[in-house]
Amino acid sequence: MNTANKRDIPTEEVLVERAKALVPMLLERAAEVEKNRAVPADIIAAFKEAGFFRILQPKRWGGYEMNPSVFYKVLMELGRGCCSSAWNAMILGVHPWEFGLFPQQAGDDVWSAKDDVIVASSYAPVGSIKKVEGGYVLSGRWPTSSGTDHGEWVILGGFERDDQGKPFNKLSFLVPRSDYTIVDDWHVFGLAGTGSKSVELKEAFVPEHRTHSTTDYLMSDRGDMYLYSFQQVFYSSVASAIVGMAQGGVDEFIRQMKTRVNGSNGLRAALSPYVKDRLGNAQARVRAARARILNIAQETTRYVESRQLVPLSERVAINLDIARCGRESEEAVMLLFKATSARGIYLDNPLQRILRDVIAGANHITQNADDTAGILGGYLLGEPLPPLLFSRDPLPQ
Known part of the structure; x- marks a missing residue:
């Protein structure tokens, strides 16, 4: 079933703007989403209407089959509004990409009757x-x-x-x-x-x-956008959502500090050099993580668009590059939270929720910067790679 020509494919700019336009609503609903322990159906419907679940979906089944970097940029915006909603957009939106790896019949089973099934x-x-x-x-x-x-x-x-x-x-x-x-x-x-x-x-x-x-990484006749490794696309999606959450933490800190007055001296908190230092360093960490994800996408796209697999040496390094995004996002929000003093610990302060959400996201297995660093370090020293991560058998350097 090929429905690609039945639907206009929006540009990257349009999709990112749609994500930005949803941020105010997501900010307003974030506390409700946490309280209910689930993202409501109307928010998922808004994501579906915006086309976010089609970004990585193969054109054969009505998707846009776009570069994964478009999806990453959308997630980075949605995370600024509601962390849990962005997480749902990420995990439910990355699965359509995996249908570029399944046998064709699997996609037919899911989307032959209705091409927006989640x-x-x-x-x-x-x-x-x-x-x-x-x-x-x-x-x-x-x-x-x-x-x-x-x-x-x-x-x-x-x-x-x-x-x-x-x-x-x-x-x-x-x-x-x-x-x-x-x-x-x-x-x-x-x-x-x-x-x-x-x-x-x-x-x-x-x-x-x-x-x-998900272990095998082999050349096939599938489209260019499905020649990335499973790990890269899935792990980068997780990291993108977390980076968006951390940027939301920066946004919230700015909102609070622009109006906050220091109770001990009556001066605007924004005048404190420590507030400004923490904000600058937090923003630098978030920007670095964002740049790393998008640079990885750009560099690996050169391989897949020339019908090549991404080299093993690149894939081993990429896993750590991505994993560090969670750690640096966590560090960024913690830097800011420590400058909120007692006000930061109240449950009606959005920053404490964002901090908890970023910590939880950074605990995801894709963000394990400790083991991943050891794997890369061992690889650089000539040790074999662990099995079932990059191939079925241990691989030498």
């Missing part, structure tokens, strides 16, 4: 995966499926194991809503509004065409 996910390889004739049987509970209430399908991660139980491949499995139940166990201190509940399956059959390997 797909959720939980990539943690925690369930039971059993190979059977024609596919796999899945059982278990997968946690943290963000925005899963809005999904009609879910992508689940799992290990494929040999006869001795040793993992030799990591797969994505596409499962319809009829085959799983949602478990409301999302009670957390940060990103509480993402509705990241668990999904539970009992002996659900997944046909072969609804699976693909």
